[in-house]
Amino acid sequence: MPPDDGVVRVLRDDLTLDPENDPGLSDAEVLHLYRHMVMTRLLDERLVALQRQGRIGFHVGSLGEEAAILGAAFAMRKNDFIFPCYREFGAALMRGFELGVFVHNMFGTAKDTVRGRQMPDHYTCRRVGWGSISSPVGTQITQAVGFAWGAKIRRQDVATLVYFGDGATSSSDFHSGMNFAGVFRVPTIFFCRNNGWAISVPVTRQTASRTFAEKGAAYGIPGVRVDGNDLFAVVATVRKALDRGVRGYGPTLIEAITYRMGGHSTSDDPNRYRGSEVLESWASRDPIGRVRAYLEKRELWDGAAEERLIAEVDNEFREAVAVAERTPPPPLESMFEDVYERPPWHLLEQRAQLLAGPRAPSPHS
């Protein structure tokens, strides 16, 4: 029997689904989600390798958090908007962001949607309802509230989902966002990936609260804990929160309990601050392994299918990398575009100075 701790769980150890919260996903939907989880993990590995080879500058991965990340996005509708943190590229791809364009972002090329102006993993894709990514922690939370609030004022049926980590619950934007959403009954879903760590700082240094979900009570917002490594439970919990928001009852705080199996980013070495023992217990609850076991038991997946999927993703990724590596960086002039809608006199002047002046040495020469 699972512990009676209020945590929503659906996928049981015997690989059946608890009917109480079963989201009723079709086989095709589970396969779709599974494929994207596998793809996300594979891309994480490949991107880390590219960083280690010095071909890209940075990557911030999602190892171990794939069910939380993809399940939450899957539960949202096409017209809803998602405000990402920076660890959710897999969900952006699932919503229709093209892998090739994502890879352009990782290389900062001229074809990057943000035109090489931000670090890797700071892409944007408005077309699929995906926000713009900021490195400062928590700033997207108030914005997600404002976006859904704006839609509510305009009587449009739009909800927002905002991703953030446990560390962001310490930010002023978490407090302000929760408070405003509570007061104005805004249809925002606050999706906290409690992955145990904010770089090297454990959750015990973020809060003295027993759980992150209970913080909702102070704002008049229901707080729900869900097993973040249980794809079915995540989909069901976010769907319930979305339904609540759409029906005018306001926001929900969801604490998805998961674990960051890798470092904070490629710039981090987690061996400096945590042992490997804890990884073993979390590995036994690997979110991808659990869904794979479920699919295999139902004879919807096997080793051959897995191999084909990996080969497909690898081929597509290799091709995308090859294209990105022969795509030039953004043109010099682009540095001065989009600061304002039209460059004012001082930017025109500085642009002319840059163009007429000497070129910087290549960073790789």
Place this chain on the structure above:
Amino acid sequence: MNMVQAINDALRTAMRGDDRVVILGEDVGRVGGVFRVTAGLFDEFGDERVIDTPLSENGIVGTAVGMALYGLVPVVEIQFADFIWPAYDQIVNELAKYRYRSGGEYPAKVVIRAPVGGGIRGGHYHSQHPEAPFIHVAGLKVVCPSSAYDAKGLLLSAIADPDPVLFFEPKRVYRAAKGEVPAGAFTVPLESAAVVRPGRHVTVLAYGAMLYEALDAASKAVAHGVEAEVIDLRTLWPVDVATVLDSVRRTGRLVVVHEAPRTCGFGAELVSLVVERAFYHLEAPPVRVTGFDTPFPYSLEMEYMPLSHRILPALLEAVRS
């Protein structure tokens, strides 16, 4: 009409013309703002468009950015500019950077209104004039009107402009700055300064409440045989550098006046712009008449501020040297 009424009229005009325009702030609703700038708007447009928010500048600006991303045009009131700092991250790292960092996919357009300046016995936390840190931020426009007419025309321009605008209102002259203000929609273009008093001996750059101090000093300078040309910058950034240079090339002398502390104040940039472009036209070192590099004092505020009695000797010195 005074400046408070003119700004109120601009907000009403903008809200009647475009139902995407919403107002957020502390006490802006039922009570109409602590300076009554939003008086009557709550009754006309309701609580979904004139929004009394929780007391959190960071929350106000953060949610306003989100509304702007959705497609509304939020006009935020920060009750006093001194209280803007909790929102600084949202303004600097988010609002100002959104268009750029998203490759143009997410322009974020918010107007942030804030009363600025001293001379109202407000002490350190109701008197600051913090234009310089915002001028320094790529992606923002900064406006500071001095007359009722300009306040309305510039605010309507700011609301119509595609970029985020900080709109600093000189509260010392909120009610003293009176003049004819046309009804309905009209605009004063951003990025254009106005020569408000022509003269041939020295150029004085000022804005907001200090414009009146500069004009007072200029009229007193006449008795000393000095004809000062006074320019109201109106839009601080991007500044109308052509009007400034045209004047300095004629007068050969420059005095810059602002309330904010001197070091790295806007005066430093204005002097640099002139020195870089009109060095050989200058007959004397430029002079800055500013607040001091201290916190804004309560009891000694009239000594702190760069009022006419400090501007006049600076004008005479600039002409004599």
